[in-house]
Amino acid sequence: MLVAALEKIIVWGSLLLITASALAHGAVESWSLALVELSILLLSLLWGVHCVVAGRVKLVLTNLLAPLSGLLLLGLLACVTWQGKDGVRQGLSWDAEATRLATFTLGCLLLAFMLFANYLITARRVLFVTQVLIAFGFALALFGLLQHFTWNGKFYWLREPLVPPVSPFGPFVNRNHFAGYVEMLLPLPLALVWMKAVR
Template sequence: MEGTPQWRFAVWSAVALAVLLCFSILTDAVRERWAVSVFQAGVFGLAIVWAVWTMFRPYRVRGSTVMIPLGGAVVWGLLQLITDQTVYRFDTWNAVLGWATNFVIFFLSLQVLAFIEIRQAFRKSLLSFGCALSVVSVIQFFTSNGKVFWLFPAQYAEQALGPFVNRDHYASFVALLLPLALYKILAERKRAVGYAAVAGAMFASVIAGASRAGSILVTLEIAVLLFPLIIGHTISLRTLLASLARIAFFAVVFTAVVGWEVLWERFQDPDPLRFRREVFYSSLCMIRDRPWTGCGLGAWPTAYPAYALLDIGAFANHAHCDWVEWTAEGGFPLLAMLLWIFIWGFRSAIRFVWGAGVVAVFLHSMVDFPLQKPALAALMFVLLAALAASANDQRAGEGPAHQKPIQAGPSRCPKRVPRKAFVLPVCIRLLGVILPSAVVRIRPD
């Protein structure tokens, strides 16, 4: 296939997709609409090019079950507009456009990343971009006086990390890409030290940013290294311990350089859910009034003031819990669609551990709103498409090339055990960490 017109077209499409993703991430701090509009126009423009190409040169179209709930979110928003089940039509139209962009970028990524070599190169490029941006972000954090890339004043100067003006959003960005480095540590033993340094630098940047939920999640992602051993890959305990030791060494060294004191002080906060608790409860009241239709996609900020329990002295633009915000805006049908995507991503990440960042960001969404940001949502759906492409290859029986086997001396033959034996302990571990911070208790007045 390499060298054919289809191959060359897929390569150039991957380059265009990478440029669009980088543009979206690097302009995340822009508050004006133009940055998101340029990104969305680029995605739809690339889709038009693909449509024209396939008219003249037939191209095998790949599919995935994820397209059903993702497309369903677009249809659900349109139905809200048609039936006038939204409190603010303008925001709902914008939200429909956003979900349509997510659908298109997932579909395009699924086609482009269907080629194994392109998929591997794309993941490596994303990791390189993430590592470079994490280093720049930390340097900027300590030297820019709250300016994005030393040029533009940030909305929240004390939190600005690279193009992200919110420490939690930056942590979600790193959480999406960190498993790519963790997987490479085991998959490419000759370069394990280099990838361990990359993972350590990215981990330390989250610690420097002082995101509480983000720091917990990136720490838990280190458990990704245990997945191959748990699910039966032939990997020696010595190799596993050596990999963990490398990561621990670089993580400790880089964390000592950037500092952990601010994060520790934030963990000492006696009420970490201050204001978020009341906003969460208000959102539950919104769900109670419109459990099936919701208030309209993207219309949560408009509907919230009528349910607010107190004036927090600032504009509440999000519920600080994507799951409850999705349910308030789209009702239980939209919640079911997003749960479908999450469960599919969780199951896929068990088979392809480099995709564990998708699960981490969905969990982070329980206590924050990373997936309300177009850049982070686009990056997550691109990684989901890469997971879907790998799953398609596995079902097609194209051999182990879709995921390089974990090396452990001369033996490289993977051996699998029943998946249920692995899913239960992982779920218990994750729930044991996440649920205590996600439980909301309403204090009496």
């Protein structure tokens, strides 16, 4: 019973993570990125608790894991710095601190990828997540249009941005981020239509 409850919490938490990260200005501000990373770490901790309670580790490894892990390893190598002969810190990266932050974010996203690959695997769950994301994308597009035509300089008509956005759309600071988000969601309804046409 606890195993099933933990699994449901992880699945719903993963779905909430996907949607809430878009609502938090696309996780581009430091507070929203930190919230997304913290959520991923919390879900990963729950994954570990789930494995302990279940008494087994079930791990689905996808073909994308190797190149993504290689990219993470490259980021870790770029974080290495050393003291030069002149006493100045040197490294493979021009900005080692920014590289560390980006590598940490990449590591968190790799954990999220592993969570999704291991918990959103049944046909029923995949269909449910697909339907939720389609509905969310549609609602987000409507919200973006509404906010675009009633823009008062504040996100959600309440919060002033830290830096005045050039081209906001919906909760995104940059309308191109919104376009990219919708482009990632667009194949989902097309796949459902195609699957029904094939049947």
